[in-house]
Amino acid sequence: MTPTDASPPGLPESAQRPVLFTDLDDTLFQTARKMTEPVCASRLAAEATNGHHSYMTVSQAAMTAWLLKATCLVPVTARSTEALSRCRIPFDSWKIASNGAVILSPDGKIERDWSHHISRLSGEAEAGLEALNAETAKHNAVERFRHWIVREEGRPIYFCVKSNGEEAWLDDLEGFLRTLAGEQFVYHRNGNNLSFTPQGISKRAAVAHLIDIRSEIRHGIILAMGDSLTDLPFMQLANMMMIPPASQVASAIGKE
Ligand SMILES: [Mg+2]
Structure with a gap:
């Protein structure tokens, strides 16, 4: 064809x-x-x-x-x-x-249509995203990392962390964040990016x-x-x- x-x-x-x-x-x-x-x-x-x-x-x-x-x-x-x-x-x-x-x-x-679909998934993931952000803050007393929840139209979408120094510093967070995230989030790590996105998004x-x-x-x-x-x-x-x-x-x- x-x-x-x-x-x-x-x-x-x-x-x-x-x-x-x-x-x-x-x-x-x-x-x-x-x-x-x-x-x-x-x-x-x-x-x-x-x-x-x-x-x-x-x-x-x-x-x-x-x-x-x-x-x-x-x-x-x-x-x-x-x-x-x-x-x-x-x-x-x-x-x-x-x-x-x-x-x-x-x-x-x-x-x-897509925005309405995402709105529901965002609502279901909000507490989990806030927990990931809060736990990271507890491990960031000397600001080795910058971390935030990416938002669209005021809704939380996904959580990401970047190192302010060596990329390997992310190793110190990865284990417990993955445990905390569980099956509700899809984990991504590449270079200086560590992120957790709700299943379905x-x-x-x-x-x-x-x-x-x-x-x-x-x-x-x-x-x-x-x-x-x-x-x-x-x-x-x-x-x-x-x-x-x-x-x-x-x-x-x-x-x-
Ligand atoms: Mg890329």
Whole structure:
């Protein structure tokens, strides 16, 4: 079946481009300290409120420019909608933020059916998220960590922790936080990120919902790209998956 045959009749040519669901951080760009080449202001990818901005390499910038033309590029990110708004890449289609808690339409509106669904899950997880945050605070007397609950529309979505020094400091928190989180939360650890997301809120669930409600996506070619093990579930909804060569997924494969 050719791409044209796979697309419903009557759609504009742009709708027939493959849809590429892509993670952002450590896939399309990374913070300056992870750059393998000098940072360049013209390749600024995302501004950070703490000044630790993210940049693209020369090859990432070239690839992103090509992807913006060749595909319908849909970010699928743990970034909140606020943090996503600080990204400089001109995404002009759907967007998925906050680990799948928010789906934004091409004109920037929140997808309401999904928002109502997430609202219920958020309510069920609120006490657990507050407990994770409070316990971390008890172990942070000398501020080795920064930690917070990511919120959307005033609702708690997921809990995350970052080290203010060595990434390995997160080892001191991981064990008891995982015990406290139990089965109610999905654990994620990659680099300086440790997070706990309520079961049911996920990048995969959001991508699946978007595919379900948009026939032009469902009937077309779907590609996916990401660096983390926790990206794999949403990537497996695609016809083809892509991973950065230096990534958590690539390292895991290399261990086999
Ligand atoms: Mg990533």
